[in-house]
Each structure stands twice: as C-alpha cells, then as structure tokens.
Amino acid sequence: MPSPHFTNNLGRIVAITSIAALSLSGLAGCSGAASGSGSAEAGGTITYWASNQGSSVTQDEEILGESIKRFTEETGIEVELEVVPWADLYNRILTAVSSGEGPDVLNIGNTWATTLQASGAFVPFEGEALEAVGGAEKFVPAALATGGAEGQAPTSLPLYSMAYGLYYNTKMFEEAGIKQAPKTWDEFLATAKKLTKDTDDDGKIDQYGFALAGQRTANNAHAAFILGMQNGGELYTKDGKPDFTNDGIVSGVNDWIQLMGETGVVSKSNAEINDGSVLPGEIMDGNAAMFFDQAPGKSFKAAGFEDYAMAPIPLKDSGATGQEATQSLVAGINVSVFENSDNKDAALEFVNHLLSVDEQKTLNAKYTSLPSVTEAFDDPAFGTDEQQAKKEILANNAAPMPLFPTEGQMESLVGEAIAKQFARIAQGEEITEADVRKALEDAQQQMPAS
Amino acid sequence: MPTITQAPPETSEPLKPRDASKAIKRSSIKRDRFFPYALSAPAAFLELLIHIVPMLLGVWIAFLSLTQFSIANWVKAPFVGLQNFITALDPNGPIGSQFFDALGRTFLFTVLVVAIAWSLGIFAAVLLASKFRGNGFFRTLFLVPYALPSYVTTIAWAFMFNQRDGMVNRFLVEDLGILDEGPFWLLGGNSFFVMVVVAVWQFWPFAFLMLLAAVQSIPNEVYEAASLDGASLWKQFTSITLPMIKHANVVLLLMLGLWVFNQFDIPYLLFGPVSPEEATLISPLIYQQSFNNWNFGVGGALSVVLLIALLIVSAFYIRLVMPKEKSIDD
Numbered sequence: 001m002p003s004p005h006f007t008n009n010l011g012r013i014v015a016i017t018s019i020a021a022l023s024l025s026g027l028a029g030c031s032g033a034a035s036g037s038g039s040a041e042a043g044g045t046i047t048y049w050a051s052n053q054g055s056s057v058t059q060d061e062e063i064l065g066e067s068i069k070r071f072t073e074e075t076g077i078e079v080e081l082e083v084v085p086w087a088d089l090y091n092r093i094l095t096a097v098s099s100g101e102g103p104d105v106l107n108i109g110n111t112w113a114t115t116l117q118a119s120g121a122f123v124p125f126e127g128e129a130l131e132a133v134g135g136a137e138k139f140v141p142a143a144l145a146t147g148g149a150e151g152q153a154p155t156s157l158p159l160y161s162m163a164y165g166l167y168y169n170t171k172m173f174e175e176a177g178i179k180q181a182p183k184t185w186d187e188f189l190a191t192a193k194k195l196t197k198d199t200d201d202d203g204k205i206d207q208y209g210f211a212l213a214g215q216r217t218a219n220n221a222h223a224a225f226i227l228g229m230q231n232g233g234e235l236y237t238k239d240g241k242p243d244f245t246n247d248g249i250v251s252g253v254n255d256w257i258q259l260m261g262e263t264g265v266v267s268k269s270n271a272e273i274n275d276g277s278v279l280p281g282e283i284m285d286g287n288a289a290m291f292f293d294q295a296p297g298k299s300f301k302a303a304g305f306e307d308y309a310m311a312p313i314p315l316k317d318s319g320a321t322g323q324e325a326t327q328s329l330v331a332g333i334n335v336s337v338f339e340n341s342d343n344k345d346a347a348l349e350f351v352n353h354l355l356s357v358d359e360q361k362t363l364n365a366k367y368t369s370l371p372s373v374t375e376a377f378d379d380p381a382f383g384t385d386e387q388q389a390k391k392e393i394l395a396n397n398a399a400p401m402p403l404f405p406t407e408g409q410m411e412s413l414v415g416e417a418i419a420k421q422f423a424r425i426a427q428g429e430e431i432t433e434a435d436v437r438k439a440l441e442d443a444q445q446q447m448p449a450s
Numbered sequence: 451m452p453t454i455t456q457a458p459p460e461t462s463e464p465l466k467p468r469d470a471s472k473a474i475k476r477s478s479i480k481r482d483r484f485f486p487y488a489l490s491a492p493a494a495f496l497e498l499l500i501h502i503v504p505m506l507l508g509v510w511i512a513f514l515s516l517t518q519f520s521i522a523n524w525v526k527a528p529f530v531g532l533q534n535f536i537t538a539l540d541p542n543g544p545i546g547s548q549f550f551d552a553l554g555r556t557f558l559f560t561v562l563v564v565a566i567a568w569s570l571g572i573f574a575a576v577l578l579a580s581k582f583r584g585n586g587f588f589r590t591l592f593l594v595p596y597a598l599p600s601y602v603t604t605i606a607w608a609f610m611f612n613q614r615d616g617m618v619n620r621f622l623v624e625d626l627g628i629l630d631e632g633p634f635w636l637l638g639g640n641s642f643f644v645m646v647v648v649a650v651w652q653f654w655p656f657a658f659l660m661l662l663a664a665v666q667s668i669p670n671e672v673y674e675a676a677s678l679d680g681a682s683l684w685k686q687f688t689s690i691t692l693p694m695i696k697h698a699n700v701v702l703l704l705m706l707g708l709w710v711f712n713q714f715d716i717p718y719l720l721f722g723p724v725s726p727e728e729a730t731l732i733s734p735l736i737y738q739q740s741f742n743n744w745n746f747g748v749g750g751a752l753s754v755v756l757l758i759a760l761l762i763v764s765a766f767y768i769r770l771v772m773p774k775e776k777s778i779d780d
Binding site: 087090091094097098100115116118119120121215217267268269271272274339405408409412413416419420423424426427442445446448 | 517518519521522523524543544545612613614634636637638639722723724726727741742743744745746
C-alpha cells in the first residue's frame, strides 16, 4: 500500500500536472484563436501560402509584400503572407486538406492540380467564382488547361507560366570552341563530354558537362516525362492507368540516368543534391556547363551573373514531330482557393488581383517567368530572346503532365525510383536498362488504384 | 514487541454526541479520497484527447482506403477490411518487403544506438560522480547536445557529411590524405552508420543525466567498505554500481529504446523526405507511404503493426525486468 505521505505527494503532483496541462492547452487555445481569427473576420484578413519563386524566401516576401500592399490599399483587405519552401509545400497542403484547416489562398505546382482537384478541398472556378476572377477568356489556353482534369471545372488558375530549357554557361562554351547549343541528344552528349574535363591537371575531373539534382524527385519525374515522350512513351495509358515500363519511358529514363552512369558527364556528387535551386550555382561556379531548368534567371540576376544563355532541350531525333518533339511540360504555378475558407469573397478578390494584367506583368518580370494572362503574355516587355524561345516552346513543343488524379503519386514514385539509381551509381554500381525497368516496375506496383 | 492498543470498533458502541465530529472526519476522508481523482481528471481527459483519440483514429484509418479522393472527407472513406494489412505485410510485394527490411534495420539501429549511448553515459556518469576540478565544466559540456535543438544540430551534421564540400571528407581527403576520393556518407550503406553516429550524439547526454543522478544516490560508505575489503574498481562497478542503479537503468533503457525505435527527425533531416534504401527506418517508411505516396491506409496499417509489436515487447520487458511496485517502497 502506498503510504499516506505518498498519496499526499501524488495528489500534489497530479494537481501541478493538471494545472500545467490546462495552462498549456489554454495557451494552445489562445494561439489557435489568434491564427484562426485571420480568416474569420469578414472582409478583414486572409492568409496566403505562396511557393518559393524567388532566389530566396526573403526575396519572395519583398516581391509579394509589395503586391499585397497594393491590394490592401485598394480593397482594405489584409493578407497574411507565408512563403512555403518547395520541400514542404506538398505536405503542408496535404495536412491542410486532411484537417480542413488551411490558408484562404495558396499556390500549387501546376502538375499537382488534378491530384488536388480530386480531394474536393478547393473551390472550382466556374460560374460566379470564375466571373469574380475575370472569366476563362483572359487566360492563355495552354496554361489554363493545367488547372485540373479535362472536362471538369478547374480548381486552380495559372499564375506564373514556365517551360523547361537548356541553360548553359556561354564562357565555358566559348573556351571549348563550341559555337552553338546542341539540338539533338547525340549532339548534347558530345558537347557534354567535351566539357567534362580536368582543368587543373591534377588527374581529377573538376568540370562536368551537365548538372542535375539527383535526389529531387519532381525534377526526375519531369525528366522522365520529357525524355519518355521523346522516346515515344507515355507515363499513363489513355484511360488513366499508370504505365511506367513501356519501352519509350524506360529508354527516356535510362538516357537521364546514364548521364551520370555510362556517359559520365554528370558529377557523382550530384547524386546527393535534393534541392534544385542549387543548380544555377553549379553553372556560376564553373562546376558544370549545362543544366535543365524552368526559370533560373532570377538566381543569375541576383548574383549579377550574365554569362549564360538558354536553348530548347535537345530532341532525340532532329526531325521529330508531335509527341516526340516534346521539349517541356507546360510548367508553372497555379493559384487555388481553399474550400473551407471563411472568407471566400476576399480570397477570390485577392486571386483576381494576382491575375490582373498589371500584377501579372510585375510579378512575372521579377520571377523571370511568363504571364498566364494573354494580355500580359503578349506584352512586348516579355520579348527577350529567352522569353520568345520559351513562348515558342509552350506553343509548339510542350505538353501538360498527365492530367490524371494519381499524378502526384506518380511524380513521387517515379522520382524516387530514379533518385535511387543515381545513389547506386554514386556508390560505384553499374546500372543497366534492365535495372531501370525493374525500378520503374516497383514504382508502378506501389501506385494506388485510381 | 510492544503492542498497540486499538480503540474498539465504532459499531460496538451506541452513537454518542461526540461521534458527530468523527462522522465529519469520515466524510472529509471520503472527500480526500476523491480529491486526487478530481484533480487528475483534467489531465486524464487531455491525455485521452491528445494520445488515445488520435491513436484510435490511426487504427481506424488502417482499415480505410484513404487517398486524395477521400482525404478531404475522410469520415466517409471506403472501408477495405484487412486489405491494407495484406499489402503492408506481403513480403513479396514492394511495400511489404520494404517494411520487413526496415523492421530489421530499425531493430539493429535501436540496439546499436542504445548500447553505445548507454555505455558512454555510464562511463561519463561514473567518472563525473567523483569530485575533481573542472567537474562542473564537463557536466555542462556533456549536456550541450541535449540542450541544442535537434533540428539545428542534425542539419549541421548533414553539412559535415556532404560528399563534395563536407568537413568530414575535407579532413579525410585533403588534410589527412587517407582517402583519394571522398566517400558518400549520406547515400548507400554509409548512411546507416552516419545515422547511428548522429543518434548516439543526440541521445547519450540523456543517458548520462539519468545515470549520473542514479550513481550519485549511492552512498559513499558502500564504496569505502568495498575498497577496505580489497575490491577492485571493476569489481566495485559490477557488484555495487550496476546493481544499485538497476531501477534507473531499467526505465532508461525502455525510454531510450522506444525513442530510438520510433526515430523520425534524424533521418528526415539528414536525408530529406526519402531516406536511402540502406537507412530507411520504420517511422520514415510510414511517412513515405502516407505523405509522399498519399497512401494513408497503408501508412496506418504499418503504424498499427508497429504499435502492436512495440506493445508486446514493452509488456514483456515491464513484466520481466521492471521492478515490482513493492520494491519502489524499499
């Protein structure tokens, strides 16, 4: 039996613990109320999760802060901004969807649009909601098509449009006597090999032809899509079943992986990189000569680096047409309104502000992306060589990522499968096309039934 | 032995006016008995809310097909019976085989980390239990890893183990010249050992703290008597120190074991959302299935299996090793 002294003490401990627990929960309640009040006040405040588009979160806060200031002056509505880094954005959205507690307005990677649409957690842009943001006609059609599955009202609207391109260090090209950017995959490999060398004669290669982020799943999945299409493959069958192991996709993924493997034009240390935003640095530092990216201009600009140029991603076959001439996905960032928002009118007003011609021009100029609203898209301000080339790619050589609800899982699983092959190569293993097929097969088996 | 004369039982006498005060006393005893329960009720309620309810929800999710189609309205997600468990536990399937690999790996990870952290902890505790100059400095120094936020320190470790620019490879290749080329620490087989190193670094101060408290509670006279009898230092350690800190040890090992087994922060911060195959532990695997692949049902099933396994192990451990209630009063 515990002694009375013990019971007494126990009582005291329990009392203290309960008080502590109660005060903690009270604190939690306070903070909950504080953060929740933002969306509760009608016309007062809304919250906005922006993706990290600038060279840093701070830069985003500056750029968007100015835009929000203009909005607040116009409408009196306050906007609480949070810039969410890419590594966290998808999970943050997922948590918001499952808990029903999220921001009023948020940015999404446009390739997630159909997956997120299937959750039913976002406002469909049709009827009044679509009117409130200026109607469907104002958008560039290809960009608007990324807003959700075909035949359904989009649950996201295009905010910034982008396309992949081959970015390269012009100085390194000049030094190697390379006159123009490669147009076919064979030319690309030859160029990359020429640029892979030992510059200080210490017996070690210190400059590589190409750079990639081996552990960044989204970039790997995009490469699988583009190079797979060029090889005549598609990631899904026409009726929406995952099909990662067709010959076209396997060849495309194998081409991507062998850049580090057989051809050796990518440094093995790239297998460790899980953040795509470090790639511009690789080019600026002279570690590599080329890389694929969507809009690295702002990073170059922020560093005052000008020795770069862009060309379309090389084609497997120079005479390719149709699917095989794919050089990019219709990439971009979309904006959505959360269905559970307490202040949808204010949220829609803010989306309308972001999609106004003036804001589209300002924001896209700062982020070195392209506007998704036709009037701004056609503006001569977006007429540099790079922007013209991107516009042409988007018009003629880009396709949207598969518009099926399991696209999100596909990006994760295919991206991970590729990341694992890079890790194996870095460890000194040789990866064959059969290994690639096996890895893609495993990824496909883990796909949920749609 | 002296005997205490007890008052005759109350019922043997008729109720007298002075018994009224006894009645009041009795009712206050009754109130006293309920008082602790009343005080603990809010805590019990919160415990239910914070731990038990989410746990039950987790069990329920394991029986649902919970993907992006049903996540927004997950109360209505379709019931799929044991399907998620079949997927999760099929050793020939891609998820099942990963699960069993991860289970074995997590077990090995736990044994290694707990064993090394405990050994370092006991060594430092015994050393610092005796008084010498600079004792306080070392105590503080040893507690630093425990005081720093694990987020910051793990990211610092990740920087140090970076293949191209990390301090570790710079030291091995450029300063010492032992290796020609820096190995990959955060990919492949090495990643497992890096994870062990970081976990030991993070957990050993806790073992040290608990053991130091236990070692200090052993009276000095016991050691003095032992050394008079000619017991060596090792003999003193095995025959006095270890038996006398047994209770602290048992609790410490259980806590450390469970923490390390469920470890998530370290692999997530070292490797990002997807751990290398060779270093995938159970918790990150569950996370991967749930959040990267949006397969919350399978994630839930894996969690339930893990919960049952840990409950069984803990129950056996508590029955076999934990001191019985009686000995607490000893």
